[in-house]
Amino acid sequence: MIKPSTLAMILAGSRVDELDVLTYYRPKSAVPFGGFARVIDFPLSNLLHSGIEQIAILSQYRGYSLINHIGTGAAWDMIGRHRGISILPPFKDNMDQSDWYRGTADAVYKNLDFVEYHEPEDILILSGDHIYKMDYQDMIDYHYRKNADLTLGVIKVDKKKAHRFGIAAIDDEDGEKGGRVTAYWEKPQSAPEADWASLTVMVFKPEVLYRALGENQKSHSFEFGRDIIPLLMSWDCRVYGYKHHGYWGYTRTIEEYWQSNMDLLGENPLIDMQAWGLRTNLEHRGIRDAQPALIEDNGVIHNSLVYNGCVIEGTVINSVLFPGVKVKKGAIVENSVLFFNNCIGADCRLNKVITDVNSVIGERVLIGPEVGTVADQVTLIGWNNKIPDGTIIGEGATVYPNLTPEQWINRVEAGGVLK
Amino acid sequence: MRVKKEALVLLLAGGVGSRLNILVQNRAKPAVPFGGLYRIIDFSLSNVMNSGLTKVGVLTQYKPMSLMRHLGMGEAWDFTGRSRGVKILPPHTGFKDSDWYKGTADAVRQNIDFLERNPADEVVILSGDHIYYMDFHAMLEYHRYKKADVTVGMMVVPMSEIHQFGAGIINHENRIVDWEEKPEKPRTNLASMGIYIFDRQYLLDTLSRDREENDFGMHILPRAIANDNVFAYPFYGYWRDVGTIQAYWEANMDIIRKNSGISPELWGIRTNMETSGLPFDRSPAYFGGHASVSCSMISAGCSIRGTVQNSVLAPGVVVAEGAIVRDSILFADCIVEKNSVVDLTICDKRVRIQAEAVVGAGNNHEIANRQQPKHLYTGITLIGKEAVVPPGVSIGRNCIINCKTKEEAYPGKEIEDGETL
Numbered sequence: 001m002i003k004p005s006t007l008a009m010i011l012a013g014s015r016v017d018e019l020d021v022l023t024y025y026r027p028k029s030a031v032p033f034g035g036f037a038r039v040i041d042f043p044l045s046n047l048l049h050s051g052i053e054q055i056a057i058l059s060q061y062r063g064y065s066l067i068n069h070i071g072t073g074a075a076w077d078m079i080g081r082h083r084g085i086s087i088l089p090p091f092k093d094n095m096d097q098s099d100w101y102r103g104t105a106d107a108v109y110k111n112l113d114f115v116e117y118h119e120p121e122d123i124l125i126l127s128g129d130h131i132y133k134m135d136y137q138d139m140i141d142y143h144y145r146k147n148a149d150l151t152l153g154v155i156k157v158d159k160k161k162a163h164r165f166g167i168a169a170i171d172d173e174d175g176e177k178g179g180r181v182t183a184y185w186e187k188p189q190s191a192p193e194a195d196w197a198s199l200t201v202m203v204f205k206p207e208v209l210y211r212a213l214g215e216n217q218k219s220h221s222f223e224f225g226r227d228i229i230p231l232l233m234s235w236d237c238r239v240y241g242y243k244h245h246g247y248w249g250y251t252r253t254i255e256e257y258w259q260s261n262m263d264l265l266g267e268n269p270l271i272d273m274q275a276w277g278l279r280t281n282l283e284h285r286g287i288r289d290a291q292p293a294l295i296e297d298n299g300v301i302h303n304s305l306v307y308n309g310c311v312i313e314g315t316v317i318n319s320v321l322f323p324g325v326k327v328k329k330g331a332i333v334e335n336s337v338l339f340f341n342n343c344i345g346a347d348c349r350l351n352k353v354i355t356d357v358n359s360v361i362g363e364r365v366l367i368g369p370e371v372g373t374v375a376d377q378v379t380l381i382g383w384n385n386k387i388p389d390g391t392i393i394g395e396g397a398t399v400y401p402n403l404t405p406e407q408w409i410n411r412v413e414a415g416g417v418l419k
Numbered sequence: 420m421r422v423k424k425e426a427l428v429l430l431l432a433g434g435v436g437s438r439l440n441i442l443v444q445n446r447a448k449p450a451v452p453f454g455g456l457y458r459i460i461d462f463s464l465s466n467v468m469n470s471g472l473t474k475v476g477v478l479t480q481y482k483p484m485s486l487m488r489h490l491g492m493g494e495a496w497d498f499t500g501r502s503r504g505v506k507i508l509p510p511h512t513g514f515k516d517s518d519w520y521k522g523t524a525d526a527v528r529q530n531i532d533f534l535e536r537n538p539a540d541e542v543v544i545l546s547g548d549h550i551y552y553m554d555f556h557a558m559l560e561y562h563r564y565k566k567a568d569v570t571v572g573m574m575v576v577p578m579s580e581i582h583q584f585g586a587g588i589i590n591h592e593n594r595i596v597d598w599e600e601k602p603e604k605p606r607t608n609l610a611s612m613g614i615y616i617f618d619r620q621y622l623l624d625t626l627s628r629d630r631e632e633n634d635f636g637m638h639i640l641p642r643a644i645a646n647d648n649v650f651a652y653p654f655y656g657y658w659r660d661v662g663t664i665q666a667y668w669e670a671n672m673d674i675i676r677k678n679s680g681i682s683p684e685l686w687g688i689r690t691n692m693e694t695s696g697l698p699f700d701r702s703p704a705y706f707g708g709h710a711s712v713s714c715s716m717i718s719a720g721c722s723i724r725g726t727v728q729n730s731v732l733a734p735g736v737v738v739a740e741g742a743i744v745r746d747s748i749l750f751a752d753c754i755v756e757k758n759s760v761v762d763l764t765i766c767d768k769r770v771r772i773q774a775e776a777v778v779g780a781g782n783n784h785e786i787a788n789r790q791q792p793k794h795l796y797t798g799i800t801l802i803g804k805e806a807v808v809p810p811g812v813s814i815g816r817n818c819i820i821n822c823k824t825k826e827e828a829y830p831g832k833e834i835e836d837g838e839t840l
Contacts, residue, residue: 035703036719049698265705273702274720280700288495288692291684292455292718292732293704294675301710307703308456308719309684321703 006052006140007120009111011104011200011224012040012128013060018253021382022356024401026065029128031257032339032357034264034273035305035320036287037280038069039251040128045279048076050136053083054118057128058107060090060100068284075281088114103222109213115206123209125224126153127200131249131260133276139242140203142178149208149237150229152181153201155244163187164252165197166225170241181239186226196241198225199248208237247271258354258378261320261337265303285340290323298329314344328363332371345389351375356383356401367393377415393418426559427539427619428472429530430463431523432547433480438663440794441803442767444822446485448662449547452750452768454674454683455718455733457690458489459661460547464505465688468496470555472543473503476533478526480510495691508533522633528626534619542622544635546613550670551658552686558616558652568621568647571595571640572614574654583660584610585636587644587651595649598641609651611636612658621647657681665797668765671731671748675716695751701734709740725755733768742772747779750804759808767804767822777813778802786836788817795819795837 012029022031029040040057047055055078059066066087072078073085088111090100101107108115108125115123122143124136134153143151154168166186173179185192202224212228212235221227232239247270249260263270282288290309295301299312306312309323314331324341327333331348340357344350348361351368352375355361365387368379375395381387382401387408393399394414403418412418436448443451449460467475475498479486492498493505508530510520520526527534527544534542541562543555553572562570573587581602588597588607599606615635617625625632625639632638643649657680661667673679692701701720706712711726720734725742733751738744741758750768755761759772762779772778784798795801795817803822808814809829815836824840834840 036700045699267707274699277699278702279698282692282700289684289687289689291674291682291688292716295712295715295717295727297714299713301706301712303708304706305703306706306717316706 005121006054006124006136007115007118007122008047008052008055008124008126008136009108009115010040010043010055010057010126010128011107012057012066013063013101013107014129015061016129016252019257020254020398021380021401022254022257022354023061024382025062027059027061027063027128029059030065030069032322033131033261034271034278035322036307037273037278038284039131040066040069041278041280042131042133042276043126043128044076045277046132046134046136048078048279049277050134052124052136053078053080054120055085056111056114057085057087058101058104058111059087060107063087063089069281071281071283075283076279086114101222103227104224105213105216105228106222108209109217109222112210112213116210120206123204123206125200125202125204129251130199131251131271132199132244132247134199134201134244134246136201136203139201142174142242143203143240146178146180146240147238148203148240149205150232151178151203151240151242152229153199153244154178154196154241155199155248156195157197159191159195162192162195162197163189164250166200166229167192167194168196168198168241169194170196170243176243176245178240178242181233181241184229184233184239186230196243198229199244200225201244202229208232254354254378254380258337258352262318262335264305264320265318285323287323299327314346314348322357334371335375336368339383352377352395353379353381355381358383359385359387361387362389362391364389365391365393369395425474425539426472426541426543426555426616427534427537428467428475428543428545428555429527430460430467430475430477430545430547431526431613432460432477432486433483433520433526434546434548435481436548436662438794439661439667440664440791441801441819441821442664442667442765443482445482445804447479447481447483450482450486450489451661451667452733453550453661453667454671455716455731456692457683457688459550460486460489461688461690462550462552462683462686463545463547464490464496465686466551466553466555467543467545468498468689469687470553470559472555473498473500474537474539475505476508476530477505477547478508478520478530480520480526483507483509489691491691491693495689495693506533522637523635524626524639525633527622528630531623531626534623539619542617542619544615544617548662549612549658549660550681551612551654552656552688553614553654553658555614555616558614561652562616562650565593565650566648567616567650568618569640569643569649570616570652571649572612572654573609573651574612574658575608576610578605578608581605581608581610585613585640586610589651593651593653595640595644595651598644600636600641611640612654614652616652664765664794664799664801668748668799672729672746675714675729675731707740710738739774756810763798763816764800764802766802767806769805770802770808771806772802772808773810773812775811776808778808780813780815781836782816783836784816786815786817788819788839789837790839791819 016028169183170179251257293310296313300315313329314327322340326343328346336353345363377396393412396415400419432449434448498505587595704721707724718734724740725738735752739757756774759776787796800818806824809826814834819839
């Protein structure tokens, strides 16, 4: 195979409101994850290992961080004669028709000329927002075997949570592998009979996709889950479900995001990044410039991930530390996720905290409930903050990014918001 | 765009560094790993990058494969671009009198076409063997200000060590007035760091004058000092020629010691992290529930469940529960299995210390290695690349276990102090 037959399109433009301050300045797909990487590294690495080499990324919301991260695509071996990553931002054209993407389906529709130019034999559309390992090639093979118009990647979920997903009923044509989708409900309000949730990993026959996207333009809603899949079902297309049996991190709420980070820890972590073949762009944020982590005399680290560039003089337990995090003497960090270049001052106490990048936390700052106790809610600190010595921030509080010194108060109540 | 006639850099990276023993069995000295993530040559290359110089020729000779793989296209040091680049210059046949480089000056002479192809006012000649941070841009300014033909980077070293270096005697304006190469009875403590800036034309003339002059320190400099303008550029700061096992070990330990003056990250040292051909990037280091780590450097991809003290661990090292690693340097992907002990030891890549083994046993630090008493005499034990230390085996001080030694090669459960396998 010289010229790739598959074109992959990654939907990476959404913000995801529930992730709060973490997505004020970046789309969900560019949110840091795993102590050195970004969420979108998971689908990109999956593509790399699946041998799919033509990729387009549809980005709209605050694309800077994402564009920076993708760089040339070299980190995922995506440069070469027939290999490449194209970033497709919204645009205006001389017909003055194109504008902001009105939804995921609209985003692909507006770039159909790009798609058709590549003359793909199949089109893989996936979300850049989820954490999982999957061999897309196996799914594409299944798609061909079934001569399907659309094949959906699906995973079994708890029926009680079905209202959050697109849910498919699947016959048992191919057992554990998959089967024909007999019914589909997008985010059903009442509990459906089925429990296979769409992963937002879809393989389309190009002509079916083109027709569906064209038809969809007459509508007022432009989403794959809500509009395109039901449209294909209504046309009686051959829609198949391909069953995914491993880990899947949906991570649409802060709690879920925190939990996915905790899934990196332990003796047998649910997410094993090296075994999954995860790659990231080491040039982004100068990860490659960091020296190995320095653990000083009094440093204690238990059940934690610590990347290069960290300097640990205090105690770190059940936590994930990104490059350049400093934990000073006497500080205790538990159950927390600290993004790039945070500095935790002497004698601080952090329990179940997520801090975005570049915050300097003064001495004796308490964030979250007492260490050693089980924290219920995540406490969130937005980026570029300088937290004064002795500040107390209650459990579940949210601190907005870029606060000025005058905005700081001695105590932020539990569940409170400081902005 | 302005076409800059910026200085051309020649990096001499052919050094054998034989006193580093089995660490240089399969690689040249500049390619020896250092400080967890780095290789020795990264320091010179990064200094070149941080000085804003972008055209580099790397002269290789001895076992260059590892070095060439490490350099790649030079993108790690920002040397890729239309007017930038790093070129590997191996010895080549077809030259009138010789093939192999006969010395530092001969190596440069054999690549005179590279010099001619890349016009520049100055040529910076460096060794790829040293651990240091230096701004060559400042040195170039100094060279131009002094209107020197040659400027030599020099620093003060202890009198007892001067016999390993070229020694220069200077006058009040830093002009070098006399030169002694590796003097037995030194008259000065000012040592050459092997860093030279030549006026390009002066260098071309000098090299073509006498084909028997093969070494900068031995031949070229003494004559230049006698006849032309040679100045010393004084250097103050951290600089180590990690040419011996002891010096190599100490420089590694300096990184974890506070205020030792060495900091790869602050110095802006970069490395090529993609050479190992892994399908994944190294994840953050994992520290298990019972890990105990103090005063150590731990690289990404390590997995620590035991105890690590005063040690430098390269990426991918595994220290199992109950194992103890102390005062040691472990290269990439070493495995230290359950309840084993590694003390005052340097392990090359992918060494496997099996359960209950002890490397660096006993207190006979002074029993030197029998075969190489000049290499190992301070207690450090060396384990070669991909060697295995079988379960329960005890290895003493100043021992050498050669590369790829397998279980069958062990005569018994004990390897005595100073033995070599």
